[in-house]
Amino acid sequence: MTQLGRWRATYTPGPWLLLCGPAAAVVLEPADASWSDLVETLWGEVVAADSIGDLAARLAWYRIDTMPSFAAFFWGPDGMRSLVRGAVSVVDAESGDVVATGEGVQTWVETGLGTLRQVQVQLPTQRPEGSFPLPLVVGAVGVSSVFLDATDEAALTSPQSEPGPDAQRGEETDETEPETEPESETDATGGDATEGGGAGFVAGAGDEAPTAAYVPDLVPDDAPEQAADQPDLTSRTEHELADTRWVAVAELPLDDVPEAPASEPTVEAVFCPWGHPNPPGSGRCRVCTALVATQPPRRVPVPVLAVLRASNGETAEVVGSVLIGRAPARDRARVPDPGLLTVTSPSHDISRTHLEVFASGWDVGVTDLHSTNGTLLVLPDSSTRAMGSGETAVVELGTSVELADGVSVLIDFPQ
Structure with a gap:
């Protein structure tokens, strides 16, 4: 049992x-x-x-x-x-x-x-x-x-792992055999295997047929080679008996993460089981909330840090820089190829290039680009803070940016 x-x-x-x-x-x-x-x-x-x-x-x-x-x-x-x-x-x-x-x-x-x-x-x-x-x-x-x-x-x-009837009979037979057996040129595990015998049989005394005996499901090093169409029991057994540890699932997707070109901004990241990059030291994934295993960080291209959701339904991902306004101009950004998020402003209270939202390491920053009517930050706890002309601030995800003409942009979590 x-x-x-x-x-x-x-x-x-x-x-x-x-x-x-x-x-x-x-x-x-x-x-x-x-x-x-x-x-x-x-x-x-x-x-x-x-x-x-x-x-x-x-x-x-x-x-x-x-x-x-x-x-x-x-x-x-x-x-x-x-x-x-x-x-x-x-x-x-x-x-x-x-x-x-x-x-x-x-x-x-x-x-x-x-x-x-x-x-x-x-x-x-x-x-x-x-x-x-x-x-x-x-x-x-x-x-x-x-x-x-x-x-x-x-x-x-459970009785399911007990030796079968043949094995039990084999054990009974062993009890009746003489204590001293004639010496043989082959040992119990190295003898010639007869058909159906293999590692499950031991050599008997004299010319008698081999007697079935219960042997654990192990394949000795000198066992006969498996036929080409038979499963490789030796490999299977070595695998089952190996002194192994589980590999953290967070390490599985790392080989698929592309290395960043030398000119491209990078960050050090750790990964959740689904392969989402996170700041080093994270306990839970910022995207899916799965647990993040302890692991050495790896330098990767800056991922999507936030999604901008304008009240008019337009969206943009924050990787490098995104310019927001009623007609944003690319040359106002801090990076060569910024994203653009255009919002409507019937009264022209929103500046043409009103605001920049950008990535700085793992942080998300906001800069008021000397807008005419200013920028109001509504923080996740519902408190508000007015930004000065040209001011830059690091913001939490979940912060909303109030522009003018009833237009707002939510700095949302990446999906």
């Missing part, structure tokens, strides 16, 4: 994310559809972790440790251990005592749960009406509450 998991989780459905492996479990804040690919990768990391320290390192690689609230659990030789942060509490299921809490914690708290075998993970969410507890050993589900049971009774086993 093969043990499927040292513990069993029981959960009720909800918005939080539970990732379970045979010896580890992680509870994360509610995720949206942008997490779809990342969830499978994170679940693979949870399954692969071999200690609480290894689990913590794998989570940190994907910046999970920066989440306001999360919890991680691992069953090892010294019992169950936990990492908690934020609005998550771990409760002794028998006594009701809180044994670990992340309230007010800036990083996380690691707690050894000693002899505890049953704990309730309390989350700041309501159990949906009509939901009922469901079991889980290995997998990923949405949850509103989690109960972890590591008692002996909770451990699950």
Whole structure:
């Protein structure tokens, strides 16, 4: 019998994310559809972790440790251990005592749960009406509450990996064989393979036919070559047994990022799983909000930093510079080939070239080009600020620029 998991989780459905492996479990804040690919990768990391320290390192690689609230659990030789942060509490299921809490914690708290075998993970969410507890050993589900049971009774086993009848008969035959076998020119794994035998047979004594015996699904180095039309078991086995680590998904698209010509403005960037460039140190993608893994930055051409959305429906992307006005002139820009965003102004209160919106590293700047009636910034918090003639200011995405004649331009997030 093969043990499927040292513990069993029981959960009720909800918005939080539970990732379970045979010896580890992680509870994360509610995720949206942008997490779809990342969830499978994170679940693979949870399954692969071999200690609480290894689990913590794998989570940190994907910046999970920066989440306001999360919890991680691992069953090892010294019992169950936990990492908690934020609005998550771990409760002794028998006594009701809180044994670990992340309230007010800036990083996380690691707690050894000693002899505890049953704990309730309390989350700041309501159990949906009509939901009922469901079991889980290995997998990923949405949850509103989690109960972890590591008692002996909770451990699950499967008969599917037991040796077959032939193997069992082989073991019985081995018991009746003499303790000392005649020496042979070939060892058990290097003998000639008969049809249907291969690595699953060992050489018997004398001239008797080889006796079937259970052998793990490994291919020895000196196994006979595979036929051309057969799968390469040696390569497969080497791959399965290799001491590997998952590659951060954020690194996957980097080879597809073009190198910038020497004359083109560049920035250092890190990438989300979808390949969107972000400022170094970003925890979440500025475009899709997916988690950004810790990674070395790479210098790339300046990406689209913002999208300008005028109230008349016109749009323009901010990569280098965009001139805004009722008839903007290209020679007023700070770059050779600026974008132009033309807006209507029946009373001519908007200057011909009224305003410039430009990229400066990862920042978006705005310059009033000595406009006749000035420029008003409406910040994301709804506060306002009038710009002086010729003034330059760095603005947040979500800022709106009020010109005149009821015309405004929103400096929006890239899509």
